Amino acid sequence: MISELLPSSVLRALQRVDLVLLAAVSLLMFMGMVTLYSASDNNTPLLYRQGMHFLAGLVLLLLFSQIQSKTLKQFAVWAYGLGLFLLLLVLWVGVTKKGATRWLSLGIHFQPSEIMKLAVPMMVAYYFAEKPLPPRFLDIIIALVLVLVPMLLILQQPDLGTSLLIALSGFFVIYLAGISWWLMGGAFAIMAISAPLMFFYGMHEYQRQRVLTLFNPEQDLLGSGYHIYQSKIAIGSGGTYGKGWLLGDQSRLDFLPERNTDFIFAVFGEEFGFLGNLFLLGLYAFIIWRGLWLASKGADTFARLLGGSLSLTFFLYLLVNTGMVSGVLPVVGVPLPLVSYGGTSILTLMTAFGMLMGLKKRKRVYQAEE
């Protein structure tokens, strides 16, 4: 038996890992590697680096799965505080690329907003954990402030996409905490009204262009419409069964831009078709469901709120990416979770899955203590 071969401490550590979720995530990573192999035209160094990202991610997952809810809760304030400090530092001494100041140079370039993807839901969950639920109006206001401060800092960089995603991960906590339906409905109504105002007065020209391009990509084929146009062709020409692995003309012949990263979904859709997409989306749905299930089995309120928010944020990335690539949402730089090439996103997501597993209520194992 395996249990006899491994030291008991390792065995205990592995017991805290949700094997079902790990299996689903591993399958997703495997599909990601297979797709990346085709998308990158067998770019071995790239595949190797992605493999390393996954291994590092697995280590982080194992590590964070060991952390109990009450321990993690104590990190929340520190993580949030550190995140805020670094965001301010970015505004001060950040590295500017392509007109946006998002990076800190610590030997390697690193985006502090990445910390906030986890720190914001942690902080809000932490805040609500000690409060009676459903939350009082004042608590909601305070929670909103906790969300909006980092959001505005990130908006300054400017990085609209990330700031919205981070804000939403905070809002998910508020929602899960039990904000009244009326209040939520009212907030939606205000947003619906302010959206056009936002479009005309609150957006940068390039952002407005992206929205316009969404509605009519053919209008600007050589500019920002090119990405959407080519990715729609890639997906559409995949048909029911797809063109087959390594046989996607759109990606193989360079027509599809950003195909290793943000637009990898189009490569998958072209090569594996509608049926492949059904399977992929089904796998994602399963992971999201398992995440929510784990959250509901959370050790305490903090665990439930954080776990639920992390699962929904994972879904949000999926929705924004697939919506963008299939041409129903504007182009925002969001990778397809665990499939797109890129270390930062994978490490953050695997950390989140690790946390999800650790947050689950522990069964007391008396025998182990003897």
Place this chain on the structure above:
Amino acid sequence: MPLGERISIKTERDEQQLFNVRAIVAALLVACALLAIVGRLYVLQIQSYDQYTELSEKNYQKRIPIPPIRGLIYDRNGVQIADNHAQYVLEVVRDSVPDLNNDGKKRWADLQLMLERVNKIVPLTEKEIRIFNQQVQRRSRHQPTPLKENMSNEEVARFAVNKLRFPGVNLERRMQRYYPLRNIASHVIGYVGRIDKRDLRRLDPENYAGTTHVGKVGIEAAHEDRLHGYTGWQTVEVNAHGKHKGSLSKTNPVGGQDLILGLDINLQIKAETLLKGERGAIVAIDPRTGELLAMASVPTFDLNLFVDGISHKNYKNLRDDPDRPLYNRALQGSYPPGSTIKPMISLAGLYEKTIWPGKRVYDPGFFQLPGHKHRYRCWHRSGHGSIDMNQAIAKSCDTYFYDMAYRMGVEKFAGYMNLFGFGEKTGIDLTSESRGLMPTPQWKKRRHQQHWYPGDTVNIGIGQGYWLATPLQLAHATATVAMRGKRIRPRVLRSVRTAKDQPETLLEPDVISHIPTQNERHWEMVINGMINVMHSDYGTARSSGENSSFIIAGKTGTAQVFGIAQNSKYDAERLAKRLHDHSLFVGFAPADNPRIAVSVIVENGGGGSKVAAPTARKIIDAYLLDRYDEPVDEEEGSEALNLTRRLAQ
């Protein structure tokens, strides 16, 4: 209960329940959103699959035309008239030029370094480098840009040896039209030239997608359809940057047909040699088939000048030459036919019963309209006395024909001449044929806003006045007389074949009509008059008919270029050469079994019997007696003969 107190109660069970409700609602929303994405994918991948497949194929499939090889042209004896020669071109694909100066980037400097190195192997002119530098910037990095065209064999060999030193520079082979006869029969053959905007409007863009040259004039243009063939297509896969990644499918081109012309190059050379130094035209037709045996228009020009775009200087020289070498006199030149049409007019008179074979007219040396004093003079100033039709033709009596035309009237006159094809295109398979002019009162009214005077009718009675005919029309009408009224459309093409080893398909003679007569014997009567022109002791061309091995039927003509004032004597000496009369002759032989009909015109040559008739005799002898070799005065003529001899072997 106060509000604050209710909230302060915090139980694990309630919160778990609250969370579960929220999580389930969220899960439902997630499911809805995912279904929406699935719906979107359904629209893209299943509903619009065909549309996107097409767009995808349009993206990466590129059809490349493979131009067919143009058909070759031969004369009736197999002498090659038009050939395709391989021409080599240096082309550069910019993306494939490596980083020559090792600065880690493929830049402009590398391209210039490459040009410098190529220059040491194959000298490049400054103009070639300048044009290349302009073009290379406009094209895609993966598209070839021509660097040097018209490479000599030595340059090709030198580059081929050093090819491996120049990645990105390719030696490409192209087919170019070549005319081995250079300036022989240039007007008939015509030439090909680069396709220009005007050509694009009429050509099928699909079939000419890969073709660079098209027939511009002459047989090259008239039989473009047969010569061109059908373009083949290769479908290649390209990437987003336009780089070719491989071949997907291919259909081969179908080469153009070879043309075998009725032209006899030896006769053509003979005709051109005979006219050398003059300006004029000779047309020889086989009356039985309508095939053009020779069509000389002198001076000529070298066809090869035109193939790759004639230089401005060369074109200017040709265009501004007062002798107009580019002008095809045989086809486009309109001349007063003069007396050459008297046999046809006689037939008109017999048909319209204006005359009858025995009808005599008294010629005092002139003709006067009733009630007018103006004298229309006969060329024979003292007059021919009492003369009948046969003699009127043989002696070319003007008065006889003044009288006949006047009594026939212009309407009947022109109507019968139209039957011979005067005033309309013969429909020969050559481009830009002139229709000449068969004048009528309606025409004069329209053109000159003047009434038709009886004197106009008198003038056209001897082929003068407004009447204009092309040498081709004259030869055609003569051939029709030779065939006793059977009018056969003249043509250059004799037969076609799809390839050298394939059988020829001979074209059938195209009979236009039969010319009506009151009595079929009238043909023999008129032809008899033409025989007397050559062989009687009073015929105008009797010196040209002497010692002939066969009977020739002919008619001389002299066309006035310049109106001679009343009562003044024509003095050839005093007039500048340009104002001399045109010398004309038409004829056919043998008279009873015609195998050749000719028309000859020598501009400003003087009397028809002195210049045109002997020339025609030499043409007829050359063709019928195979006397091509008779000593020719000019050096170049014999050279040309030797050239064809070599080619025919």
